[in-house]
Amino acid sequence: MGIADFKQRMASGAPLAGTFLKTASHELVEIFARSELDFICLDAEHAPFDRARMDACVAVSRALDFPVLVRVADGSAKEILQALDMGATGIVCPHVDSVQKAQELAKNCHFGLGGRGFAGSTRWAGFATRPMPEVLAQTDQTVVIAQIEEPAGVEDIEGIASVEGVDGIFIGPADLSVGYGYNHQTSDELFAAFERCGAAAKANGKTYMSWVPNGAKAKEWSKYGMSMFFIGSEHSWMLRGANADAAGVHEI
Numbered sequence: 235m236g237i238a239d240f241k242q243r244m245a246s247g248a249p250l251a252g253t254f255l256k257t258a259s260h261e262l263v264e265i266f267a268r269s270e271l272d273f274i275c276l277d278a279e280h281a282p283f284d285r286a287r288m289d290a291c292v293a294v295s296r297a298l299d300f301p302v303l304v305r306v307a308d309g310s311a312k313e314i315l316q317a318l319d320m321g322a323t324g325i326v327c328p329h330v331d332s333v334q335k336a337q338e339l340a341k342n343c344h345f346g347l348g349g350r351g352f353a354g355s356t357r358w359a360g361f362a363t364r365p366m367p368e369v370l371a372q373t374d375q376t377v378v379i380a381q382i383e384e385p386a387g388v389e390d391i392e393g394i395a396s397v398e399g400v401d402g403i404f405i406g407p408a409d410l411s412v413g414y415g416y417n418h419q420t421s422d423e424l425f426a427a428f429e430r431c432g433a434a435a436k437a438n439g440k441t442y443m444s445w446v447p448n449g450a451k452a453k454e455w456s457k458y459g460m461s462m463f464f465i466g467s468e469h470s471w472m473l474r475g476a477n478a479d480a481a482g483v484h485e486i
């Protein structure tokens with residue numbers, strides 16, 4: 235159970251637990267690689283990952299054979315290429331709200347579709363130690379996830395989910411909730427969107443997933459067909475642990 239079979243495990247519908255890493259620290263990657271988590275996702279959309287620190291995080295994850303995804307900021311070809319050259323297991327692309335954006339995403343992640351440039355001396359390619367055909371075949375292991383977080387994305391979900399080269403559909407519950415005009419995550423419209431996106435993911439054999447604040451919510455939302463969960467982040471876990479232990483002291 236490592237990087238090579240991560241995409242297969244996703245496709246099998248096995249429950250997968252991960253988190254967003256917000257602190258650009260390779261030590262934290264090392265700790266999570268020794269945890270019960272199945273993967274982590276470096277949040278380069280909302281957290282301060284510069285290229286060098288992202289590279290260190292990805293290097294450690296690969297050394298420990300621990301799947302690491304990168305949530306890119308805007309899904310540009312350049313940003314995706316940099317993360318994949320470093321050796322990221324896959325890409326989470328935010329704000330995919332049309333079939334065209336999903337096609338661009340798939341193109342930028344896969345050589346066969348023409349958008350990804352090749353270099354032999356990268357971590358992903360084994361720093362020029364492996365034959366090119368072998369390296370290119372490895373593109374099959376690259377995981378591509380489209381994040382749906384606008385009502386427009388929900389309206390186009392049947393097309394988005396059918397795009398070849400997209401492996402997963404990720405619901406962004408916070409942004410989608412805001413998109414429907416709510417500042418919380420309890421509207422009927424939001425849960426209807428969960429149902430519709432889940433049906434489209436299932437019909438197209440794509441893994442369905444979301445961010446959740448905790449394991450209990452993951453269990454609850456599995457009823458929509460979600461099997462992969464980005465649970466909180468190390469920030470929320472640190473706060474929860476710190477507050478629980480502080481409460482123990484303050485009760486004295």
Ligand SMILES: C[C@H](O)CC(=O)C(=O)O
Pocket residue numbers: 383405406407408409410445
């Ligand atoms: C809260 C997480 O960053 C997931 C997300 O993007 C969302 O909109 O929800």
